[in-house]
Amino acid sequence: MKITKDLYQSSLALLTDFYQLTMAYAYWKSGKAEQEAVFNLFFRKNPFQGGYTIAAGLDYIIDYCRNFRFDEADLEYLEEMQNSDGSPTFQKEFIEYLRNLDFSCDIEAVEEGTVVFPNIPIVKVKGPLIQCQLLETPLLNIINFQTLIATKASRITEAAKGQSVLEFGLRRAQGIDGALAASRASYIGGCSATSNVMAGKLFDIPVSGTHAHSWIMSFDSELEAFHAYADAFPDKCVFLVDTYDTINGVKNAIEVGKSLREKGKEMVGIRIDSGDLAYYSTIARDMLDEGGFPKAQIVASNDLDEQIITSLKIQDARIDIWGVGTKLVTAYDQPALGAVYKLAAIRKSSGEWEPKVKVSQQSIKINIPGDHDVVRFVKSGKALADMIYLTGNPVEKNNYVIIDPNDPTKRKKININGLEKDNLLKPIFEKGKKVYLRPDIHQIRENAKRNLELFDKAHKRLVNPHIYPVGLEEGLYNLRTDLVLKMKNYDE
Ligand SMILES: Nc1ncnc2c1ncn2[C@@H]1O[C@H](COP(=O)(O)OP(=O)(O)OP(=O)(O)O)[C@@H](O)[C@H]1O
Ligand SMILES: O=P(O)(O)OC[C@H]1O[C@H](OP(=O)(O)OP(=O)(O)O)[C@H](O)[C@@H]1O
Ligand SMILES: O=C(O)c1cccnc1
Numbered sequence: 001m002k003i004t005k006d007l008y009q010s011s012l013a014l015l016t017d018f019y020q021l022t023m024a025y026a027y028w029k030s031g032k033a034e035q036e037a038v039f040n041l042f043f044r045k046n047p048f049q050g051g052y053t054i055a056a057g058l059d060y061i062i063d064y065c066r067n068f069r070f071d072e073a074d075l076e077y078l079e080e081m082q083n084s085d086g087s088p089t090f091q092k093e094f095i096e097y098l099r100n101l102d103f104s105c106d107i108e109a110v111e112e113g114t115v116v117f118p119n120i121p122i123v124k125v126k127g128p129l130i131q132c133q134l135l136e137t138p139l140l141n142i143i144n145f146q147t148l149i150a151t152k153a154s155r156i157t158e159a160a161k162g163q164s165v166l167e168f169g170l171r172r173a174q175g176i177d178g179a180l181a182a183s184r185a186s187y188i189g190g191c192s193a194t195s196n197v198m199a200g201k202l203f204d205i206p207v208s209g210t211h212a213h214s215w216i217m218s219f220d221s222e223l224e225a226f227h228a229y230a231d232a233f234p235d236k237c238v239f240l241v242d243t244y245d246t247i248n249g250v251k252n253a254i255e256v257g258k259s260l261r262e263k264g265k266e267m268v269g270i271r272i273d274s275g276d277l278a279y280y281s282t283i284a285r286d287m288l289d290e291g292g293f294p295k296a297q298i299v300a301s302n303d304l305d306e307q308i309i310t311s312l313k314i315q316d317a318r319i320d321i322w323g324v325g326t327k328l329v330t331a332y333d334q335p336a337l338g339a340v341y342k343l344a345a346i347r348k349s350s351g352e353w354e355p356k357v358k359v360s361q362q363s364i365k366i367n368i369p370g371d372h373d374v375v376r377f378v379k380s381g382k383a384l385a386d387m388i389y390l391t392g393n394p395v396e397k398n399n400y401v402i403i404d405p406n407d408p409t410k411r412k413k414i415n416i417n418g419l420e421k422d423n424l425l426k427p428i429f430e431k432g433k434k435v436y437l438r439p440d441i442h443q444i445r446e447n448a449k450r451n452l453e454l455f456d457k458a459h460k461r462l463v464n465p466h467i468y469p470v471g472l473e474e475g476l477y478n479l480r481t482d483l484v485l486k487m488k489n490y491d492e
């Protein structure tokens, strides 16, 4: 499905920062536009103080790249741009160059739903410098948000321990686009359904929901409102019981449930949206059981997140289904993932690749140079460590040493005997042609579920998780150190 084409009628090439276009122009003017480069997209810290991250957004990137072109309206807009002295910002010949620009990069990426960690290249773009550069902003825009929300959803669904989580975020999401992308990413991260009908239609996500307080308030009594809803949806009744008095609301739900049963129908359950959810769910459960409805489900909502769900479970709350909106789709406690996109290597006129590094006072901000790949070592169904290494190097060895890029004293020896190896980066585009067969959204969600099973629960706990080892292969580590010292003009 062409998501971006469905959402937008015109081209998305201008959905970028202005400086990408000024650089593009300057690359072109200085004859560097077609020089080959490698860029990596990665983040530096797992979000929410967590121990893992779920990659999401690749499907949007595929659409973005396939549709990548400047249409006539874009070109006209750029052509009319002026410098402060009234001269055109971009020369006509450059506009012509953009008119003929044809996406021709190689892209490798981690599949959506894959568990990833800091420093792992989630997307690697190789191709003409100008194209790699123009992709920076949209790629980051797409991956940053969807990966963040998929991770939040994963944390929330992990806290729900196999119970269904319904995503109710549309009304509180960051705009229309944010809402749709959040519904998609939430489903990938483990939510069972969304209340957002358009997301259901666009992405093939199950749609579900109950009813609001306004429904009850529009009638003279709650009982009347429940009866009327039961008439309209005899097979789908989840009664919202807390409009006036929660306990009385449960009594009314039971009464309407009984009259439904006389018609051969079963109420699905109730929803509690306020008050002490542990207290009310426990009372409601007892009332439903004693009233002959042991199978009726209790849905809870109201500003829930992974911490509150965990607390409610500890309190033995009798909740079966969790409705989560605001705190999920806005990634309330951490609104940005902070992924970056950095030049890692450039091809010199001699044909040789030159690794590149950005030096920083903070070691966490020094990128990993060179065209690199990442392999995950797995033993008996459990992930042991990830190794980032220079593409094509090292040759097959039995023993590797991986080194934490931010702390050389943290090292791990890996003997590959008996280990499975999973190359995380998969080919997506080759010379601009899509070579990747896209999984559907349900397969992506399954991928996330299976991926999580590879990791010990110590890495998945919400607070102070155990850090999963991701390291640089020794050769790459040394290359990076040497390069940083060289760029700092360090003399031995
Ligand atoms: N037993 C509980 N333990 C921990 N947190 C809870 C428990 N019960 C409810 N909560 C959470 O406490 C917060 C209660 O918020 P608040 O006081 O604003 O709502 P309320 O007054 O119950 O509901 P409303 O304003 O919708 O009538 C919510 O985030 C809710 O999820
Ligand atoms: O709490 P969230 O996780 O965002 O879930 C969605 C919320 O949206 C609905 O009501 P709304 O919040 O609009 O009104 P209310 O606060 O008065 O219930 C629903 O009843 C939930 O409370
Ligand atoms: O269907 C629901 O119960 C619902 C939908 C959106 C927001 N809150 C609740």
Ligand SMILES: [Mg+2]
Pocket (backbone or CB within 6 Å): 302, 303
């Ligand atoms: Mg609310």
